[in-house]
Amino acid sequence: MEYQILSNKWRPQDFNQIVGHKYIIRIIKNSLDLKRIHQSWLFSGIHGVGKTTIARILAKSLNCNQGITSKPCRKCNNCISIEKGKFLDFIELDAASRTRIEDIKAILDSTKYPPIQGRFKIYLIDEIHMLSKNSFNALLKILEEPPKYIKFILATTYLKKIPNTIISRCLHIYLPRITSKVISDYLNEKLKKEKIYVNKETLNIIAWHARGSIRNAINTLELIICSTKDKTVDIKTINNLIGIFDxxxxxxxxxxxxxxxxxxxxxxxxxxxxxxxxxxxxxxxxxxxxxxxxxxxxxxxxxxxxxxxxxxxxxxxxxxxxxxxxxxxxxxxxxxxxxxxxxxxxxxxxxxxxxxxxxxxxxxxxxxxxx
Ligand SMILES: Nc1ncnc2c1ncn2[C@@H]1O[C@H](COP(=O)(O)OP(=O)(O)O)[C@@H](O)[C@H]1O
Ligand SMILES: [Mg+2]
Ligand SMILES: [Zn+2]
CATH class of the missing domain: 1.20.272.10 (Zinc Finger, Delta Prime; domain 3)
Structure with missing residues (x-):
């Protein structure tokens, strides 16, 4: 089988697999089950805390053939094609490379057309803080009253750069850093399944070094696993690799x-x-x-x-x-x-x-x- 990097292999596919963010996940699930769904969402938080992951699960929840649900079935055509990144009505954009007003206008133009495959046409615009002032202005109107079949999910690592007018038109969800205890337990559980032995102290160091980002932790772990051919890793290796003081x-x-x-x-x-x-x-x-x-x-x-x-x-x-x-x-x-x-x-x-x-x-x- 083709090698898949751990952060993709371990990417949660439903809300129950999300680590940390307990109350936030409950809010999102309830809003889906109660069908009280905002037209525009904004996720903020440092990199690697789950913004993209949650946005993708949300896209599945809104488009699952079984109906709007907090537990997307992961079996229907829509769920499967979203997981494969092939769903035509889920459009992921990186604002960092599309900051100009022409880019945003092109996106807004495309909202005129209803979804082809799903219930909603969903735009996930990542690193939204990179947009120019004019682009933000162009977005404002549509965020407030998009066509019924459109949902916007915005994500940013830099909330301070987002105009208040944008924030106030969205359901803003802040994803805090994950505590190192939660990260360490998470890694422990994942590694057991992979049958790789890393001692608890090492996991604690990786978790501490990750500064709240699960992606950071997984990347360090990947480095450490590659540093040895047998499936055990010792503390000295990790200190040298991460360059930390033991x-x-x-x-x-x-x-x-x-x-x-x-x-x-x-x-x-x-x-x-x-x-x-x-x-x-x-x-x-x-x-x-x-x-x-x-x-x-x-x-x-x-x-x-x-x-x-x-x-x-x-x-x-x-x-x-x-x-x-x-x-x-x-x-x-x-x-x-x-x-x-x-x-x-x-x-x-x-x-x-x-x-x-x-x-x-x-x-x-x-x-x-x-x-
Ligand atoms: N809260 C979380 N629970 C479980 N895994 C997570 C979580 N946050 C991040 N990850 C892991 O880190 C990877 C990157 O997360 P991602 O959602 O892309 O972060 P962000 O968009 O906030 O930068 C995911 O593929 C997943 O493996
Ligand atoms: Mg992301
Ligand atoms: Zn489904």
Missing amino acids: KKNTLQLAESIISNNINKTLNILDYAEQTSIQYSNILKSLITFFHNLSIVKINSLKKEYKINKFSQYDIKIYNLSKKILFKDIQNYCKILIQGSKYLKYAPDPRIGIEIIFFQIYQYIQEKNNIL
């Missing part, structure tokens, strides 16, 4: 910062430079670590907090939390987050990250009245 190194770096040992901090950076780790990822790992440390500090004040249940790593974090004030952790985070924002302005990333660490160093020195 738990042990992050802990060491945090320890060097908290103990104000700037030479050790710089040595750890030297080590990182020899691998494929990116400095921006070191900052991300460190911010996440300090956030985690804050939580440990808050929890350790609770009466029921029991250290003996923890792993060696947890105990190290707990001990570290005893050496630092909550207020100081927050100040480190502030410096790290602000520093990450300005990293791109540094002459090179290494200098940028060193300057950030110097700032924390200076903060501690001043606190101790040394500088």
